[in-house]
Amino acid sequence: MGIEPGRLQFSWISSAEATKFVEVAQAVTETVKALGPNTHFVKHEAKVA
Amino acid sequence: MRAYTEKIREIARRLLEACTVERVLGFRRGSVPMMNAPCFVKTPAEAANLVWDSNCGINLANYLTSRSEKIGIFAKGCDSRNIVTHIIENKIRREQLVIIGVPCHGMIDRHRIAAMADGEIREVVEDENNIIVQGDGFKKVHNRHDVLQANCAVCTHRNPVIYDELVADLVEEPGDVDRYRDVREIEALSAEGKWDFFDDLLHDCIRCYACRNACPLCYCPTCFVDESRPQWVGKSQDPVDVRTFHFLRAYHCAGRCTDCGACERACPVGINMRVFTKKLEKDCLEKFGWEAGLSLEARPPLDAYRPDDPDDFIR
Known part of the structure; x- marks a missing residue:
């Protein structure tokens, strides 16, 4: 829909898989940091004329 | 088409005279050209109001939701598939319906x-x-x-899939139709290209919700856009809200949409929001071999678990 690949990620982690959660969280953070700040799907304040 | 109209009136009259059904759902002439209106006929005399031509693009299954009486309904290919979907989703019972199939030649845009x-x-x-x-x-x-309406031009189910009787002989189904060329073109765009494409597509949307109201799938008592606690989506004309509405609505139709084109037809500003539902339709077909509304027996993909479901996007 116009969101860069990598900004949206899916994962299936059981409550018993703490290590996997850490790995995924770190990987997601890194990927998103590399992409930089999100510019799409951001609501700006209404512009008043 | 005149033959269709005659036959439709005759069938409606017969069903009502015999009290087989309490009302018949069909089309009457609209007050402006190309806008035939759905109507319930309750007496044999009123059956003379029914018409059929190339302006019957509205999906009549939309008017069956949670009805309790016996209804006769005229159904094109797409209507009949939405009737199947309605039955599967327990919005109406098959026994309540007398379905009169109308082999369709396509509706005009x-x-x-x-x-x-x-x-x-x-x-x-x-x-x-x-x-x-x-x-x-x-x-x-x-x-x-x-x-022809864009969806009718690529239609592969002109004949009703479920019916008790027919208005005319079944028509020939077109063989090799490339249904998803437009979707593939969008898929090929870059992320930025997609963003701009959808920006452009939805630019004129006035959030009137005509697409939702015309859609037989959109029967939730309270639509997510009308909820205020919690408020899922902003009510403004902000492009983000407009986009959220269209994407979310499309996802609610995943595995259910029959591409009847009612949404696009109803749109007062002519937005082709069918590209969203068609993408999901294409995914359903490619990943699950599913086409909505073809059988009363099969369960839809979002309703059935299969160990071999494609899930390569999940880590």
Whole structure:
């Protein structure tokens, strides 16, 4: 829909898989940091004329 | 088409006279050209109001939701598939319905015809192959194949999939139709290209929700856009809210949409929001081999678990 690949990620982690959660969280953070700040799907304040 | 109308009136009259059904759902002539209106007929005499031509693009299954009486309904291919979906989703029972199948030759695109006219259209009549459009000081004749609704032009289920009787002989289903060319074109765009494409597509949306109201799938008592606690989506004209509405609505139709085109037809500003539902339709077909509304026995993909479901996007 116009969101860069990598900004949206899916994962299936059981409550018993703490290590996997850490790995995924770190990987997601890194990927998103590399992409930089999100510019799409951001609501700006209404512009008043 | 005149033969269809005669036959439709005759069937409706017979069903009502015999009290087989309490009411019959069909189309009557609209107050403006190309806008036939759905109508319930309750007495045999009223059956004379029913018509059938190339302007019956509204999906009649939309009017069956949670009805309790016995209803006779005229169904094109797409209507019949949405009737199946309604039955599967427990919105109506099969025993309540007398389905009169109408083999469909495709409906005409009112947006396109209006765009091609040189002024206000006063009258639209048709014969076997042509659509004759008349207005103030102009007259145009279109070949009906050139002005079909976009979804009708790529339709592969013209014949009703479920019916008790037929208005006419079944029509030939077109064999090799490339249904998803437009979707593939969008898929091929870059992320930025997609963003711009959808920005452009939805630019004119006024959030009137006509697409939702015309859609037989959108029968939730409270739609997510109308909820205020929690408020899932902003109510403004902000492009983010507009986009959220269209994407979310499309996802609610995943595995259920039959591409009847009612949403696009109902849109007052002519947005082709079918690209969203078609993408999901394409995914359903490619990943799950599913086409909505073809069988009363099969369960839809979002309703069934299979160990071999494609899930390569999940880590």
